[in-house]
Amino acid sequence: MKNSSHPSRATALVIGGGLVGLCAALQLQRAGCIVTVLEPQEKPQGASWGNAGHIAVEQVQPLASLATIRSAWSRLHPRGALALPAGQMRTWAPFALRLMRASTPQRFASGTRALSSLLTGAMPAWRRMTARIGAAHLLREDGHFVAWESAASAARGRAFWTETDIGTASVRDASADELAAIRDLARDGQIAGAVRFAGSGQIADLGGLADALRAALAASGGTIRHGQAGGIALEGGTAVVRLGAETLRADQIVLCAGAASAELLRPIGARIPLIAERGYHIQSPVSRWPQDMPPVAFEDRSMIVTRFAGGLRAASFVEFASRSAPPDPAKWEKLRGHVAELGLPFDLPGTPWMGARPTLPDYLPAIGRSTRARNLLYAFGHQHLGLTLAAVTGELVAALAAGQPTAIDLAPFDAARFGDTI
Incomplete structure (x- = not known):
């Protein structure tokens, strides 16, 4: 279905106004869609806005x-x-x-390869996104520290991080000045050692980022509608969204509802272990x-x-x-x-x-296109990496919606890996 006032432009409905949803919405808008974001809260308080602000490109190994x-x-x-x-x-x-x-050595190795491929594009995608929305000043690429309180834990921690695959990041011992700066913030004698990562980053103001993303969406004609989706349903081979007594339709429906995503899929028979x-x-x-x-x-x-x-x-x-x-x-x-x-x-x-x-049990997100409904895409299950992966996920969703090749292989992120399809 096309928008009647813009007959040549496709419509997109994004379920979820967190970071993944907003980034997907902006990328769909950039691809030419008329976009509506459905968000249940007028002042969202979810994990997108309560996290540590850390762009954790070093976390390429799944916790499974x-x-x-x-x-x-x-x-x-x-x-x-x-x-x-x-x-x-x-x-x-x-x-x-x-x-x-999901924690067998074989699945851990394949999960690490998949997560690494996704994380490689995380920081470049955030550079592009923040530049486009006029918020480049919110992206800080000055790494992070890990600190320990005993010599023994510092030795174990250093050994772990120096011997672990950390993708595009790098790690070194904190300099004397850096260690002194951390110690100055803690009680005397509390900090025994620290390392500094490079390649990781931080969003300096999550509220400011939220405002910039929403403003950019509105400036290009996008809409944020507040309401609690009751679930996704099928009409023939097409997905629709129930909103109270109303049925919402769009050329592309993108499920980015975070921890609520599995519940919204139950009406179509999908059982996702989220x-x-x-x-x-x-x-x-x-x-x-x-x-x-x-x-x-x-x-x-x-x-x-x-x-x-x-x-x-x-x-x-x-x-x-x-x-x-x-x-x-x-x-x-x-x-x-x-x-x-x-x-x-x-x-x-x-x-x-x-x-x-x-x-999700294997600590990989679910990103892909539904096999049950030709107009349904999904991007959820980002665990601790929602902020980190939001911008690159938005780019992948837009490529899927346009039927274009994606920058990475999305097969490892197909929800069908859990034995059920979306």
């Missing part, structure tokens, strides 16, 4: 691995950052079994943390601290639960404890946030 399984017990909350709430066992136990099946991998943060509006300090991951605590334009954010936790489960205040208290014990310049208690990362 034998190493993750072996270390799980030692990382369980409250000792560590991995939370498997007993009351949510029905949610996370089936997912955990699938994760274990889980809400929930993260927590606290944010201080005031801090003496330097504006130009890159993100610092305190690896012994599985916590990353990032300076944004609007304050200092401390983020952590991998909590497997349903999207609708209430947040656990103990997680925020744990973060406050980390901040206090390290002596960081953070104005406690800080503003709390919890959001759901959309995660």
